[in-house]
Amino acid sequence: xxxxxxxxxxxxxxxxxxxxxxxxxxxxxxxxxxxxxxxxxxxxxxxxxxxxxxxxxxxxxxxxxxxxxxxxxxxxxxxxxxxxxxxxxxxxxxxxxxxxxxxxxxxxxxxxxxxxxxxxxxxxxxxxxxxxxxxxxxxxxxxxxxxxxxxxxxxxxxxxxxxxxxxxxxxxxxxxxxxxxxxxxxxxxxxxxxxxxxxxxxxxxxxxxxxxxxxxxxxxxxxxxxxxxxxxxxxxxxxxxxxxxxxxxxxxxxxxxxxxxxxxxxxxxxxxxxxxxxxxxxxxxxxxxxxxxxxxxxxxxxxxxxxxxxxxxxxxxxxxxxxxxxxxxxxxxxxxxxxxxxxxxxxxxxxxxxxxxxxxxxxxxxxxxxxxxxxxxxxxxxxxxxxxxxxxxxxxxxxxxxxxxxxxxxxxxxxxxxxxxxxxxxxxxxxxxxxxxxxxxxxxxxxxxx
Numbered sequence: 001x002x003x004x005x006x007x008x009x010x011x012x013x014x015x016x017x018x019x020x021x022x023x024x025x026x027x028x029x030x031x032x033x034x035x036x037x038x039x040x041x042x043x044x045x046x047x048x049x050x051x052x053x054x055x056x057x058x059x060x061x062x063x064x065x066x067x068x069x070x071x072x073x074x075x076x077x078x079x080x081x082x083x084x085x086x087x088x089x090x091x092x093x094x095x096x097x098x099x100x101x102x103x104x105x106x107x108x109x110x111x112x113x114x115x116x117x118x119x120x121x122x123x124x125x126x127x128x129x130x131x132x133x134x135x136x137x138x139x140x141x142x143x144x145x146x147x148x149x150x151x152x153x154x155x156x157x158x159x160x161x162x163x164x165x166x167x168x169x170x171x172x173x174x175x176x177x178x179x180x181x182x183x184x185x186x187x188x189x190x191x192x193x194x195x196x197x198x199x200x201x202x203x204x205x206x207x208x209x210x211x212x213x214x215x216x217x218x219x220x221x222x223x224x225x226x227x228x229x230x231x232x233x234x235x236x237x238x239x240x241x242x243x244x245x246x247x248x249x250x251x252x253x254x255x256x257x258x259x260x261x262x263x264x265x266x267x268x269x270x271x272x273x274x275x276x277x278x279x280x281x282x283x284x285x286x287x288x289x290x291x292x293x294x295x296x297x298x299x300x301x302x303x304x305x306x307x308x309x310x311x312x313x314x315x316x317x318x319x320x321x322x323x324x325x326x327x328x329x330x331x332x333x334x335x336x337x338x339x340x341x342x343x344x345x346x347x348x349x350x351x352x353x354x355x356x357x358x359x360x361x362x363x364x365x366x367x368x369x370x371x372x373x374x375x376x377x378x379x380x381x382x383x384x385x386x387x388x389x390x391x392x393x394x395x396x397x398x399x400x401x402x403x404x405x406x407x408x409x410x411x412x413x414x415x416x417x418x419x420x421x422x423x424x425x426x427x428x429x430x431x432x433x434x435x436x437x438x439x440x441x442x443x444x445x446x447x448x449x450x
Contacts, residue, residue, distance in 0.1 A: 002248040004206075005231040006241040008378040010411045012234055012332065014207075015169040019291045019298040024175045026302050027315050033101055033306030034086050034343035035061050035072050036094035040135040041142045042068030047097055053080045056108040058282050061097045064130070070143040070346075071133035074099055075284035075304035077106040089309075089328035089335050089342050096343075099306065113280045117190040122153070125193060125277055132276035133346075134283050138162060138237070138266030139329065141347045144273065147265065148194055150258035156195040157261045160246055161188055161270050163204040163211065164230060164237035167330035170350045172287035173267040175300045177204070177211035181218035184267060185225065187274025191263065192224055198263070200225040203246050207232040234332065235409040239264050241378050253405050286348055290316040294323035294353030303344050309351055310340040324357040332410040362419040373422060376415035379405045383412040383422050390425035395436060398429045406430060 038044035045062030049055060055074045062072035078101045086096040117125055130145035150156060161184065165173040177184065188200045200222075202215050206229045219225040230236050230245050240251040242264060249260045257264045265273070268287055275281040286305055291298035296317025303312065309328075313319065327334040328342075329350055337351075373383035381402055389397040398404075406426045413423045 002245045004229060004245050005233065006236070006244050006378055007380060008376050008411065009233040009235065009241075010376050010414050012168050012414055015291065016171050016174070018169065018293075019289050019300055020171040020174055022171075022175075022298060022300050024172070024179060024287060024300045024302050027304075027307070027312065028103075029076070029101060029304055029307040030311055031101075031308055032081060033074075033076055033078075033099045033304065034308070035074065035097045035099065035306045036086060036088055036343065036345060037062040037072055037096060038092070038094040039072065039088070039141065039345035039347060040070040041140065042066065042070070044095065045069060045072045047083050047095070049080050049083075049097060051080050051082050054078075055080060055099060057105045057284060058108040058111045060131075060133075061099075064143070068143055068146055070135050071131060071282075072097070073133045073282040073284055073305075075306055076101040077104050078102040087339075087342055088345060089337060089348065091335070111280050111282070115278055115280055117193045117277045120193070120277070122194050125190060128277045128280070129273055132272070132282035134269065134272045134276060135346050136266055137268040137272065137286070137346060137349075139333070139347050139349060144265065144269060147258075147263060148191065150263070153195050154197055155261055156198045156258065156263055158247055158263070159188065159191050159195060159198045159200045160242060160262055160264045161200065161202040161267055162237055162239075162242055162264055163202055163208075163215070163267045164242060165208075165267070166205060166234045166237040167332055167349075168234070169291050169352050170289045170330050171291075172289050172300055172349060174208055174211055176267055176271060176287060177208070178214050180271060181214045183274050184215070184271045185218045185222065186278050187270040187272070188225060189222065190274055190277040191265070191270065195263070198224070201246050202227045203230055203242060204228070205230050205232045205236055235378060235411065238378065238407055238409055240407065283346060286344055286346065288312060288344060288348055289350040291350065292323070292353040294320050294326075294355045296320055305344055305346060307344045308340070309342050309344060309348075312344070312351060313340060313353070319353055320355065323353040323355060324360070325354045327352040327354070332414065333408065359419075359421075364420050365418045367418055367420060370417060372415040372417065373412035376411040378409065378411060379407065381406060383426070386429075387420065387422055387425060390429045393429075393432075395429065395433050399433060403429055404433060
C-alpha cells in the first residue's frame with residue numbers, strides 16, 4: 001500500500017471556501033441545448049437523429065463509432081432544430097446536435113427502472129455503462145466502458161475512486177460526497193461486480209474531513225470497500241500520483257493503471273456508473289461549480305448537459321463587474337475563455353471568474369536556475385532543461401529529457417519565481433511529438449501496403 005502522498009507537488013490557494021458550503025442546486029436551462037458529438041477522448045459519435053425529429057430525455061443523439069468512443073445522450077425532450085458546428089471550451093469546433101427544449105423532460109421508455117448489479121452479467125453491466133455514454137468526468141473524458149474492460153479482470157486488485165478534487169476552487173465532487181455518498185458507494189459496488197479480486201478504495205484528501213466521514217458511513221458494512229485519507233497537496237488527484245499514493249505502484253506514460261492492477265475513476269464518474277447500472281439512467285447531467293471572486297454568488301449546480309454556460313453565470317448572480325479572466329475548469333489545468341456561448345459538456349467541471357489576471361500582472365523574467373520547478377514536479381522531471389528544448393523546438397531533446405512523462409499539471413509554472421509559462425511550452429511540445437509519431441506511424445503503414 002502507499003503512504004497517501006507522492007514526490008513533489010505544490011500548495012496553491014485553494015479558493016474552495018467560496019462554494020464548498022453551497023449545496024448542489026438544480027438548474028433547468030432556458031434556451032436551446034447544444035450536444036457536441038465530440039466530448040470525449042476517441043472518435044466522435046455519429047448523429048442518429050435529423051432536424052425535425054422529436055426526441056426524449058435519455059435518447060441517444062449520437063452513437064459511438066469504434067471501440068474508443070462514447071454515445072451522446074439528450075438531457076431533455078424536444079425537437080432537433082439543427083445539426084451544425086459549434087465551439088467547445090477547448091476552442092475545438094465540433095459537429096453538434098441542437099435541441100429545442102420543450103421543458104417537460106419526458107424520459108425515453110424503459111429508463112429509470114431499478115436493477116440489481118449482482119444479478120447482472122459482466123457483459124450487461126459493461127453494456128449499461130456504454131449505452132449511458134459515460135466518460136471520465138474528472139476532465140479527461142476517456143470512455144468509461146473501455147476503462148472497465150481490461151485484458152484480464154482477475155488482474156485487477158484495486159478499484160480507486162478519485163475523491164481528491166485537488167484542483168483549486170472546484171467543489172462539485174466534495175458536495176456529491178456529502179450529499180449522495182450512498183449513490184457513489186452503489187456505483188463502486190457495481191464496478192466491483194466486474195472484478196471479483198479487487199478492493200474498492202475511496203481516496204479523499206485530508207482537508208475534506210466531512211466527506212471522509214460521510215463516505216465511511218456510507219461504506220460501512222461493505223467488506224471490500226474502504227476510505228483512505230490522502231495528504232493534501234496538488235496534484236494529488238492526478239492519476240499517476242493517486243495510484244502511487246494509494247498502492248505504492250509507479251505509473252508512467254507507457255502504462256495504463258490496469259497494467260498495474262488498478263482501475264481509477266473520478267467520484268462523479270462512479271456515481272454515474274451507479275445511476276446507469278442500478279437506476280437505468282444515462283449520463284444527462286453534470287455538477288458544475290461556478291465560482292471565483294468575480295462571481296456574485298458562487299454556487300454548485302446540477303446542470304443538464306447542453307446548457308449554455310452564460311446561463312449558469314446569470315444563475316450565480318452574474319459577474320462582479322468585468323472579470324479579468326474567465327476559465328473553464330480550475331486555475332491550474334483549466335482553459336481561459338473569451339466567450340461564454342459554449343455548452344456544458346460531459347467534461348465541464350467549473351467556470352471560474354477572477355477579478356485579477358496574475359499572468360498579466362507578473363511579466364516573465366529570466367530563469368535564475370533556482371531549481372524550484374524540479375522540486376515541484378511530481379513526475380521527477382527537470383522543467384528547466386525541458387524549457388530550453390521547447391524554446392529551441394528540439395523535439396528529440398525534449399523526448400530524451402522524458403518530456404512526454406509531463407502531464408501538464410502546472411506545478412512547475414506555479415513554483416517558478418520568474419513566472420515563466422513552462423507548462424504552456426510543454427503542452428505545445430508534447431502535441432508536436434505526438435503529431436510526429438502519428439505521421440511516422442502512418443508513413444510506416446503506407447510503406448507496408450505498397
